[in-house]
Amino acid sequence: MARAVSTRRKVFYTAAAWSVALLIFFPVFWTILTSFKTEASAVASPPQLFSADWTLDNYAEVWGRSDYPRFFWNSVVISVGSTLLGLIIAIPAAWSMAFVPGNRTKDLLMWMLSTKMMPAAAVLIPMYLIFQRTGLFDTRTGLVLALMLMNLPVIVWMLYTYFKEIPSEILEAARMDGASLGKEIIYVLTPMAIPGIASTMLLNIILAWNEAFWTITLTTVNAAPLSAFIASFSAPQGLFYAKLSAASTMAIAPILILGWFSQKQLVRGLTFGAVK
Amino acid sequence: MATQSSRAAARLMVAPSVIVLFIWMIVPLAMTIWFSFRLYRLLSPERTGWVGFRNYSWFFNSPDFWLAISNTLLLVGGVLAITIVLGVLIALLIDLPVWGQGPLRILVISPFFVMPPVAASIWENLFMHPQNGMFASFAQGLGMKPILFMESYPMSSVIFIVSWEWLPFATLILLTALQSLSSEQLEAAEMDGASAISRFRYIVLPHMTRAITVVILIQTIFLLGIFGEIFTTTQGGPGSASTTLPYMIYKQAVIAKDIGRAAAGGIIAVILANIVAYFLMRSMGKNLDA
Amino acid sequence: MGKIVLNAVRKSFGEVDVIPGVDLTIEDGEFVVFVGPSGCGKSTLLRLIAGLEDTTSGAIVIDGADATALPPAKRGLAMVFQSYALYPHMTVRKNIMFPLKMAGMEIGEATRRADAAAKVLNLTAYMERRPGQLSGGQRQRVAIGRAIVREPAAFLFDEPLSNLDAALRVNMRQEITELHQSLKTTMIYVTHDQVEAMTMADKIVVLNAGRIEQVGSPLALYNNPGNTFVAGFIGSPKMNLIEGPEAAALGATTIGVRPEHLSVVSEGGWEGVVGLSEHLGSDTFLKVTTDRVGTINVRAGGEVILRPGDRVHLAPQPGKIHRFGADGKAMT
Known part of the structure; x- marks a missing residue:
């Protein structure tokens, strides 16, 4: 039986856990986000979270180039x-x-x-x-x-x-x-x-x-x-961040989605049966 | 607990796996041993012959070699330490009563699905780049000089990136172990007057020993061969500052095009891997018995 | 037909002789129970007959043919396992039909047989369910159904009731006995529970440390146990085994008196103090510490009312004392 916990405590735990999880996930999220930006807003400083010019051009160009x-x-x-x-x-x-x-x-x-x-x-x-x-x-x-x-x-x-x-x-x-x-x-x-x-x-x-x-x-x-x-697709000049992000997204998206959907089975598999 | 006929069948059915793995192991190994005693440079193919242990002695006398060994051990040890400590802490956090545990797990597991070259290039470019990376922006925003991650702290940066990739694996295995701990045990300990810290020390941690063993075993296997992250980011540099043994061998084979020396390095790596494997299996084999 | 003969059957795992050598004849149609404490080799013996283990030496003869080297499927025997071993991914119907499918039986005939078996076992309503949706007793019946459709030469039961609760166990015990009466097929039944052995068997085989201690009908074993092991194992509560001067007085090393063969008398006999007294209504179980024969158990009638601390006199009923020699064997 899980013990009953006061709501205030649960809110606190939830906030802490979600912060950590979002921090771990952030690089993936940021890559996906950058893949929809123009090259200029991709390297803008300070980094732009939402005010960027959104575009699908990066995908079109990566698709066309390779x-x-x-x-x-x-x-x-x-x-x-x-x-x-x-x-x-x-x-x-x-x-x-x-x-x-x-x-x-x-x-x-x-x-x-x-x-x-x-x-x-x-x-x-x-x-x-x-x-x-x-x-x-x-x-x-x-x-x-x-x-x-x-x-x-x-x-x-x-x-x-x-x-x-x-x-x-x-x-x-x-x-x-x-x-x-x-x-x-x-x-x-x-x-x-x-x-x-x-x-x-x-x-x-x-x-x-x-x-x-x-x-x-x-x-x-x-x-x-x-x-x-x-x-x-390496981009040492930093001028092609958005395209690099688009290519990266295209490379990882299929397995990321497969992984999300099968997360439960996967975790069991990952433990090599050694952890019940 | 079986009959002779089923034992015979068992041998027959296990044979294909053993045979193909044996071939997969022994043929390249034999060829590598052969090359390691030969003079074999792609840039001067006309000069061949036996050189005894000269390829090996080149390795042992190279100052890079000991650096590469220590870098390899640093990488494995560093990543293991970071992923296990953080993994335990994050697992404890997620195991608390929180809303949305399912989505949380999905977020945490995500880095595991990112292929190593992508992970490395994301970190190198989008975050650690000294002009355009996010960390550089933050540093500028605070009026500081951006850190040259790949130049000043190459090993730490590689360890950091690899740890990010393997943290989900450690966290989720430890979480699974944690969730299998009966709450009655913890309640009994609480009744016995154990504080939260002693409950963790005497009940939770021992319960997770097996899971930690699995994490160490599996991660070591994968970490000993880490290559793509270094190849993508530092290329072993600056100089040889972040060259590990696999990367040093790769440099001899592909950049210096000295197959003989690369082979000698390969054999040294295999021997080292076997020493690590031997100690690992000996100390963990017992723990893994079901 | 199902006559099974074991000739000097021996089984060893490495250095350890689990079964040092067993000779046994099981007649066609008999209900034979292998009983003994855990680790006595009874399950191993059953698995040798089934063909799930190799015999180290000796021969197993089924209906006159040497089956020692035959694989399990070729022996014509069916088995019901302790855990029922139902196939969890198949419906009840498919479970029951599985052996017929393996034998290559035509589907119509197989369905007919499965339905017939289901009717006998009251499973008709559950044919499309999976084992996970059934109660313990129902699973047990499916396992039996899977065994009977094959019309085997003999049924082998490996502690089939040990996973059921007490009330269900009594029911299933009776059902299996009735099944035997209607099928008249040989059954070999392994249990550690001597009550099951007593109530079901035509013939009980008492095993201890891989050896047969005694073979006989339930009452023969009860009335004339061949040695102290059988005496102590068959019968509940256990027989009191007494050593010392009281035994020597009768010319034996050990004497045995069953709790139900002791009477509470007003004087004489063995005097002692009641330590524990359990009133079950129909019976009263007493534990009495005596001066001359140590602590003994007594099964008295329900009308006997005694309390701990009471002094009683106990007398064995005439002719109900078993005498055993120094080798543990019964003396005549």
């Missing part, structure tokens, strides 16, 4: 593709670890996670050469594979924690009922784990969408996603 739809589509294909491929490989592995645990299961999980600790920069040259040699360089297939492998440990780990919450008796019941292993996974485990699979999927789409090392170093034009799009 092939946004292609970057966007590449981001979608790469993040969704690598996540789906990862799930297909990870679901059976997570089943094994959750329901037929051995002495080495924990070690295996830790080993998987430790592969993520290898600094990407350390293996940049070999990866570059491998991608060149195999014709995967600057292809969406190549990035789907690379990001799938990069996020596979996270996918396996998250699924493992979700699967462990499913009582093994239910899978045994399916086995008694005559289900083969494949049917057990398809008809019983997967439908029961849908919420967990969904949050795993969401988190990994976001991680893949925001990945900015391999997506930049292993692409040039054809497969370049939004991370490369934004990297090409």
